[in-house]
Amino acid sequence: MAQEAGAMAETGAKGVAPSVPVVRIAHLNEHVGQEVEIQGWLYNKRSSGKIRFLEVRDGTGIVQAVMVRSELPPEVFDLYDTVTQESSLTVQGWVRQESRAPGGYELGLTGLRLIQVAEPYPITPKEHGIEFLMDHRHLWLRSRRQQVIMRVRSEVVKAFRDWLDEHEFVLIDAPILTPNAVEGTTTLFETNYFDTKAYLSQSGQLYMEAAAMAFGKVYCFGPTFRAEKSKTRRHLTEFWMLEPEMAFADLDEDMRVQEELISYVVARVLERFGSLLRDVLERDTIPLENVKPPFPRLAYDDAIKMVQAAGEPLPWGEDLGAPHETLIAEHFDRPVFVHRYPVQAKAFYMKPDPERPEVALCADLLAPEGYGEITGGGQRIDDLQLLEERLQQNGLPKETYKWYLDLRRYGTVPHSGFGVGIERTVAWICGLPHVRETIPFPRLLNRLYP
RNA sequence: UCCUCGGUAGCUCAAUGGCAGAGCGCCCGGCUGUUAACCGGGUGGUUGCAGGUUCGAGUCCUGCCCGAGGAGCCA
Known part of the structure; x- marks a missing residue:
């Protein structure tokens, strides 16, 4: 048998006998005692002579x-000298x-067929700097660590969507090319749209509000773009965001959905990837076990006091900075909502609290361990007149928002929603220091390649 | 945009202002259970770019380019 496979390895012309099944490595444990074929690439090689x-x-x-050596024909055994790192090949063996x-x-091993002998591979099994790795991102994805991260990302997206689909949310895709800004503050990527200007979407939220009035509970999931330096x-300039929106939901309901959703996603990843997180990424998964509802709710007023008590001079009315978020999150063993920020610190569409008009019915969810804001959302203004005022105060053109105002003309209802940053969520779950490893091909301030 | 740090062999990094080096990779040889295997030998340089100071610059000075970390903005 070995002789036969060896002959095929030498000619390389024919496949293996039908009796040797092609198996993927993850399923090898189901084939102990059998001869199988693996189709793949050489990750590394070691020799001790014979x-x-x-x-x-x-x-x-x-x-x-x-x-x-003693079990293989020399022409097969000698292929070891020819095969290089990342060469494509098939191997047969017991x-x-x-x-x-x-x-x-x-x-x-009983047989080996080289498909292509790879040129000297840039990413050796040693340490490399981040710039070099980013320049070779298309190859870096082959590494064990990157494979785990991408599989976690895939699972995170699947888990998010599974929960929402099971809770009667409808997936409604938002446009990427848009005529207007959502927040009105962040810098947008501008592009030509025939004879006019268009912008790459920074959020699908406004469109989700329209969709929520049609379907009740909706969400979008897609790329968003921020031209901030x-x-x-x-931060990434291109990142993926999940944005659920719910008609007839107030801020409390909004937070309740978020904590259920985030807890479900974390539990799913722990269940299916817990050991890979620990073994390959060296992620301590104990803190993730605590991620269960209810999440603590901290009013902005109390958050400010907490920050000030730590010696940071942060006046009421200012938005929380990244170090402040870390400081607050350190007080809790699971994600924490900070709600009711001052209206001036938030976007124009946030609904003021009827009992305290100086604060908005909004909430950010801060992840533990210094990962900061992973979701942001709240209740939207449902009153036509107030929304018109807020547009004017923010210097936003009424014409481009005509359709958005229509939603308050024709059957307006209280409604809420939120946005989840996929990359930040994955970075937190994987315990990564930077979001750039959580997206296959990151777009950063100074990176558009590969 | 601002602040801080950095740029030397394919990669990761050393080198008081005084002969530009090591490990890995790669090439050659050795090793019958290796684990980023190991051992011996070899290969490998416009020290980011331009100027300046100096007998002499990888090292000091000026400008520029590129990158990293942080801030602001946000998910």
Whole structure:
């Protein structure tokens, strides 16, 4: 059998016999004692002379294939010298349990076919700087660590959507090209739209308000763009945001939905990726176990007192800065809502508290461990006259917001919503210091490549 | 945009103003259970760019470019 597979390895012309099934590495434990084929790439290789190890990855995991000189034809054994890091290949071999092998299983190699011998690979299994890695992001994604992060991101998105779908929210896609700003404050990417100007969306929220009046409970999920020259570990110029919006929901309901949603997502990731978080990312998952409702609710007034008590001179009326958010979050063992910010610190559409018009019915959710704001939202102004006033006060053109004002003309109701930053959520769950590793191809102030 | 730090071999980094080096990668050789394997040998340089000071500049000075960390803004 080994002879036969070896001959095929040499010619490389034909596939393996039908009796050798193609298996993905994640499923090797179901094939102990069988001969299988793995299709993948060489992750690393080691040699001890007459016994040699090929570490093969296939996107689902890594397995070492063992080459023994006395058990293989020389032309197969010598392929070890030819194969380079990240060469594409197929290997055949017998699956066996082996405590000395990483992952607990290994392949007793019987055949090896090289598809392409890779040129010298830039990312060696050693340390690299962030600029080098970012320049090679298209290759960096092959590394074990990046694979775990991307799989967590995939699971986070799936979990968010599963919860919302199960709670009768309807996915309504918001446009990317828009004629107007949402917040009216942040800098937008401008582009030509035939004879006029268009802007890349910074939020789908206004459109979700329209959709909520049609469907009751809706959400959008897509990329958003901010042309701010932010240069911090929490900012990207292109990032993905989940924005639920609910008719007939007040601020309390808004916060209740958020804590249920976030708790569900964290639990899902822990359940399916807990061991990978610990083993590959070295993430201490104990703090994540605490993420269960209810989350503490802290009024802005009390948050200010907390910050001032720590010696920070922050006057009432100012928005909280990143260090302040960290300071507040340190007082709690799970995410904390800060609600009822001063109206002047928030966007024009935030509804003032009827009992205290100087504060808005809004809330930000601050993640623990210094990760800061992961959601922001609140109750929207539902009164036509007040909304018109707020537009005017913020110097926003009434014409572009005509459709938005229509929502207050035709059957207005109290409604609330929020936005969740996917990258910040993933960074927090994975315990990463910077959001740039949580998106496949990050767009930053000085990065548009690859 | 502002503040701070940095830019030396393909990569990660050393080098009192005095011969530009190490580890990894790569090439050659050795090793029958390796774990970022190990051991021996070899290869590898416009010290970010432009100017200046000096007998002499990777090192000091000026300007510019690029990057990192932080601030503001926000998710």
